[in-house]
Amino acid sequence: MANPRGSDVTAADASISDPHIELGLNAAIVMVRNQQPHILVARPGAAGPGTGDALPFGPFAPRAHRTLEIGLREWVKRQTGIELGYAEQLYTFGDRGRHAEPGGAHTLSVGYLALTRDAGEEKMGAHWSPWYTYFPWEDWRAGKPEILTEEIEPHLKEWAERPPPPNAPARPLRRPERLKIGFGIGGGWDEEKVLERYELLYEAGLVEEAKRDGRSAANQWADLPEIGRPMALDHRRILATAMGRVRGKLKYRPVVFELLPAEFTLYDLQKTVEAISGSLLHKQNFRRLVERGGLVEPTGNVSTQTGGRPARLYRFRREVILERPAPGLRVKATRT
Known part of the structure; x- marks a missing residue:
């Protein structure tokens, strides 16, 4: 019929x-x-x-x-x-x-x-x-993470030299090129590419989720210790996407102020941006960028919880949203 x-x-x-x-x-x-x-x-x-x-x-x-x-x-x-x-x-x-x-x-x-x-x-x-805890390779505030040098990069380079399996989907970039873009191997580190890095680790079989999901590449690393704490189902992939999103939005939206109290010091603001981006920032350059961008205004109050002399307290200046199309913090990280 x-x-x-x-x-x-x-x-x-x-x-x-x-x-x-x-x-x-x-x-x-x-x-x-x-x-x-x-x-x-x-x-x-x-x-x-x-x-x-x-x-x-x-x-x-x-x-x-x-x-x-x-x-x-x-x-x-x-x-x-x-x-x-x-x-x-x-x-x-x-x-x-x-x-x-x-x-x-x-x-x-x-x-x-x-x-x-x-x-x-x-x-x-x-x-x-x-x-x-789930992405230890993403925190560069104390320098390049040891897990990158000692575990991730050597294994990824080894994986990149292997021929892809016969049923692997065609990709516009070769494995070494993808490592350069994602992990900065032979290039520069882009803090926003959290998901791309996790996907490379998953494809190479280096994370626990790949072993759990039966990825054939994971059989090559049966004795390798956990690289970051695994999560249920595809939740670490979702978290990687969230991390990349908020890191990117720091640069063109004032989302960082959703993470701060109503009044804060410039030190608090800088440390919050550094925590999210996983990178250290130059103190004076950061403060000039914040003040010139009109993102904050002084409240007239001070904080005595700094351990030194009282620090001025600021608040987010909401008028900046109407004044600028992309009121974010386009800061340049310092890495060693």
């Missing part, structure tokens, strides 16, 4: 092309505490036993949630007790093979970035975890 739509699809083909799909919502909630960026991690085992740390997440229920963001906010409150403030959608993640239990419904994950200045009270088993 002919297909009424004129298609040649057989019943067997239809069963392949008609997957069961679920829509999930995930939130990378960022806060800076003690000069360290933290993310909110859901209660242990939230994504299933043995799956690693999980971002707050849950399925989208269209009958209960009028919008994706409403659904996200409800799941975050249910799992952590926290009311979200600033939030923006990141990306939709739909790769196969990023789940601990293959064979179930295929999940499309809609990732969100949320920023908060108030850590709040840890509830329902949720807790704040430093994001460099």
